[in-house]
Amino acid sequence: MSALLRIEDVSVHFPVRKGVLQRQVAEVRAVDSVTLSLEKGEAFGLVGESGCGKTTLARTVLRLVDPTSGAIWFDGQNISGLRGKALAPYRRRVAAIFQDPFSSLNPRMTSGQTLREVLKVNGYPGDIPARVAELLTICGLAPRFAELYPHEMSGGQRQRVGIARALALDPELIVCDEAVSALDVSIQAQIINLLEELRVKFGLTYLFIGHDLSVVRHLCDRIAVMYLGRIMETGTSAELFDTPRHPYTRALIDAVPAPDPVGEEAREHVALKGEIPSPLDPPSGCVFHTRCPIAMDRCRAEVPGLTRLGGHHAAACFALETTAGTPAKKE
Ligand SMILES: Nc1ncnc2c1ncn2[C@@H]1O[C@H](COP(=O)(O)OP(=O)(O)OP(=O)(O)O)[C@@H](O)[C@H]1O
Ligand SMILES: [Mg+2]
Incomplete structure (x- = not known):
């Protein structure tokens, strides 16, 4: 096994500005000197109380937030300095699943439209309708779900569409930020089982963020515990x-x-x-x-x-x- 993702001494500090001159008066130390490596094919858990910096670290890995210092390496390449078009290949190899598919799915688009759009925008070379049906099936949804809008589905079904969207471009790393936290316990178990099945089937690597330790323990090979932006403990x-x-x-x-x-x-x-x-x-x-x-x-x-x-x-x-x-x- 070799590291697919390496977070190297990453800090993310947000400036707090005040007044007409927007002078910086303080900074939020959301993430402080974090170093972590994710091996290819492993599920790595990140846990800690609310506000400890989990989402900020996830967004930094997704290149939605710039690190204040440190570097992010993916498959041997330092991706923390990449901007604009140079990021496109990385964006295809990394996907995300968020807590609330209701807010991350467009309410005016059917599942089919959502999936078709991701494939189209990214220049998917194959048969798009066939790929949409395949993605739904992979995620345990019958093809008829392509016709449904988010409000016509249950929370678990919506999250399955969220997972199908994440899988659309065949990513290697999936960042799951509280991906099951909003679901009922029995549905959580189904989604966790699906994630586990997909990991094995497609050799996926997960950065799995959660506050429910029993869920994280069940899914993850290794876990890091964060507190106020820092890693306190890590291990299997x-x-x-x-x-x-x-x-x-x-x-x-x-x-x-x-x-x-x-x-x-x-x-x-x-x-x-x-x-x-x-x-x-x-x-x-x-x-x-x-x-x-x-x-x-x-x-x-x-x-x-x-x-x-x-x-x-x-x-x-x-x-x-x-x-x-x-x-x-x-x-
Ligand atoms: N864009 C931002 N500007 C300023 N402060 C921010 C920003 N994003 C996050 N923060 C602050 O950074 C800290 C870490 O927030 P973050 O959302 O990463 O925590 P979290 O561990 O994901 O919490 P939760 O479990 O509630 O999701 C918090 O104090 C938060 O208020
Ligand atoms: Mg969060």
Whole structure:
């Protein structure tokens, strides 16, 4: 396996301007020094509380937002500096699925019209009506759905059309931003199963953003946990869920209701205190220190880097530096 997408030390800071002169008075640090690699064919999950920068990072990968610094590499090419026409080949190889297909699908166009338009605008060389029927079938919709408008379909069916549109040009990477969050739980499972099936069938790579940890865990091979624009911990789903090492990851996992209430009682709880600070004025040092149950003086002054913990596992926490080297204890 080799990296299809590499996000290299990417920061995205939005200027906040005021007054007639529109002078910059502050900046929102939406994404701060994020480095991630996605292997070809893997589903990579990105989780974290609202406002931590997930969508901003996704939009940066999609080249809808410019990174303030850092670079995005796709299949060996640095695409962060590309503009206009030079971006066209990249745009064909990367697609997106958003949370609410109601707002991302044109209400005045049938599914068929939406799909035909994507194919036409991008100069699809084959038989367009045949491709539309094929895309609908691939996504589990009968060809008659081509005639339906968004309001004539259920949420799950609309999301299937959203997926068909994403697949239209045979992309390699699909960025899924809260793609199932708006759906009922039973429908979520169907859409997740479809995404999994499509990944295998077409060798797709996913950057899957979600706030429901159980969904992300089910679909993703590896996961990164974000907090206030930074990566706190990353690892395989098993590494992260079975042996979370960062206090923030532990708190996030603890917030998920356990399916087994007996095991739940036996677990050590880490409750998060306080509110998430403003990205306009993030805390000094480790951005999590204001809510961390084990914060030390050093955490207020220095920014911890990601410490490798073996396997794919890494976490950004000074407490680990004192424990990471200790042998014997089972991780
Ligand atoms: N265009 C923009 N201009 C200024 N600030 C922005 C802009 N886009 C996002 N932000 C800010 O950046 C921060 C990160 O927002 P983002 O939407 O990336 O978070 P998120 O993790 O996707 O949240 P959610 O889970 O609610 O979708 C927020 O504080 C947000 O207000
Ligand atoms: Mg978002």
